[in-house]
Amino acid sequence: MSGAKTIGCINHPGIEAVGRCRQCSKPVCSNCAVRGPAGMYCSDICREKHEQFVQRAKDMDLHRATRRGVFFHIRNLIGSLIMLAAILFALGFTASIVYIPVLTEITERVRFFLGI
Numbered sequence: 880m881s882g883a884k885t886i887g888c889i890n891h892p893g894i895e896a897v898g899r900c901r902q903c904s905k906p907v908c909s910n911c912a913v914r915g916p917a918g919m920y921c922s923d924i925c926r927e928k929h930e931q932f933v934q935r936a937k938d939m940d941l942h943r944a945t946r947r948g949v950f951f952h953i954r955n956l957i958g959s960l961i962m963l964a965a966i967l968f969a970l971g972f973t974a975s976i977v978y979i980p981v982l983t984e985i986t987e988r989v990r991f992f993l994g995i
């Protein structure tokens with residue numbers, strides 16, 4: 880511990896590090912830093928590992944988004960089914976109080992279909 884505030888490069892302790900490896904967070908100087916699209920790395924190995932990790936994370940996000948989409952669709956479908964059942968129930972209820980020949984015939988059929 881020299882007391883200096885600057886962090887030295889992992890390979891060149893006397894040279895100030897310009898950043899840390901995104902993969903293993905080792906401090907690296909501008910000579911050692913391997914630049915990638917997402918930041919800097921201490922080596923090509925770390926750059927590759929991190930890029931693979933980022934790609935996997937993206938794939939997982941995509942998977943999750945797709946699952947959420949399917950779930951949303953199912954919920955929508957269940958929502959409309961409940962709505963439909965409520966309408967049919969209301970229709971049947973009305974038909975049982977007020978005698979409407981055509982409506983009764985329809986609701987009778989629907990009731991038979993639903994097994995009510």
Ligand SMILES: [Zn+2]
Pocket residue numbers: 900901902903904905920921922925
């Ligand atoms: Zn590294």
Ligand SMILES: [Zn+2]
Pocket residue numbers: 888889890891894907908909910911912
């Ligand atoms: Zn260095």
